Amino acid sequence: MMSHTPLDSSVSAASINARIDAMPKVGLSRAAWFALMLCFFFANYDISVLTITLPAMRDEFGLAGAELGYPITWNLVGYCVGAYLFGHIADRHGRQRGLLLTIAALGAGGLLTAFSWDVWSLTFFRFLTGCGMGAVLALCSAYIGEMASKHQRGGYLSRLYTVGTVLLLLVGFASLPVLSAFAGGWRWLLAFGALVLLVLPLVNRRALVESPRWLVTVGRAGEADQIVRDMESRVGLPPGGAAVPAEAPVEQATTADEGRVPARALFKAPYLSRMLIVLGFWFIFYLAMYGYASYLPLILEGIGISTSDAVLVSVLTRAMPLISGVAAVLLVERMERRTMVVIGTLVFAAALLLISLDLGETVATIGALFSSFGIAFMATPAYTYTAEIFPTRARGTASAIADGVGHLGGAVTPFVVLPILTTYGARPASFVMVALLLIAAAIIRLGVRTRDRALAEIAT
Secondary structure, eight states: OOOOOOOOTTOOHHHHHHHHHTOSSOOOOHHHHHHHHHHHHHHHHHHHHHHHHHHHHHHHHTOOGGGGGHHHHHHHHHHHHHHHHHHHHHHHHOHHHHHHHHHHHHHHHHHHHTTOOSHHHHHHHHHHHHHHHHHHHHHHHHHHHHHSOTTTHHHHHHHHHHHHHHHHHHHHHHHHHHHHHOTTHHHHHHHHGGGGGGGGGGSSSSSSOOOHHHHHHTTOHHHHHHHHHHHHHHTTOOTTOOOOOTTHHHHHHHHHHHTTOOGGGGGSTTHHHHHHHHHHHHHHHHHHHHHHHHHHHHHHHHTTOOHHHHHHHHHHTTTHHHHHHHHHHHHTTTSOHHHHHHHHHHHHHHHHHHHTTOOOHHHHHHHHHHHHHHHHHHHHHHHHHHHHTSOGGGHHHHHHIIIIIHTHHHHTHHHHHHHHHHHTOHHHHHHHHHHHHHHHHHHHTTSOOOTTOOHHHHTO
């Protein structure tokens, strides 16, 4: 961690923001980008690995009925708890502290899950893992948004997701022989997630440095100035000499106000409407997405695809995000973030309809692939949007509440989608999820515009 540097009265929040926004690229070290890539990969790995390990866990522990939903439900409850707890810590004590704690919880939870001995130990360890998962994506998205200029927030986040997608695809195919070769192969796959602990040593003064935007809002302007100087040197700009945009006087006023925003202001105008929009979107979206992601093999089995083929299709769906990832990189700074979220959500809904039309295994496979495309296409702009519409002093808490509490939608999935799936079949369950996705798309469309706008400007 960085030691406190005496306050430099010549450094203001407006100048720090303007200097970051003037950088041609993000001035982070390669070690920092490696750490962020690992964070995104392992957070998404833990989410995705559950899909292909659930059938094996079901068979080993004899899970049936409500018990089948316990590990998923409590994992998502933990997600909500950890998201708020670590997000709040990140706003009070810094992005580094929040990241350290959430990464430690994620790694420890994944390792302990591999040693589960019954449904209750499995459920508890999945809850602990969820506490770690809760803030990783939200805090990393907020962190990148604060370290990047207003023209680059979405682009860098999209690149990280694309790299993570490649890794997930490779690991997904490698996981199939692990599942088939070992009776407890699912344990090895879950234990692999503990490698996220490799990130912890990289949260330091050279790699994952503290956010300068956060530092200056808590009166540590000297530290913020030094970090920005290092970033400027790294991208070829004279330290302290980056050009200040013409709109800086306006930013100075808004940023000064932004620095005094307490977390409770998120539930008052003008942030209340924003919180309700993103919270409502994530809750309803996750209700549908987790129903699909958690039970895809069961859904495919329900429409006549064999268990082995269903697991293979689940892995193949990881290939489609490569295409959508490239599309997101190309479009995320050219289109409104909320528009991309709507498009991806609607593609996901259309793909679910395709799966449920009973047109054969090939069509169902195409539907599964395009559902993965839709999810991956909307993920980056959705996380970027959720972080950038709130002020710096409350960004970690706000992002965590929206994404974390939103995950409660996934927590109730076993009580909404699973009963329909087991009682009425795969197609009625798919129709319900399609309706939920249409509602989610309508909600996010109500949000504010953010593309090509400074964080301080958006915060007003």
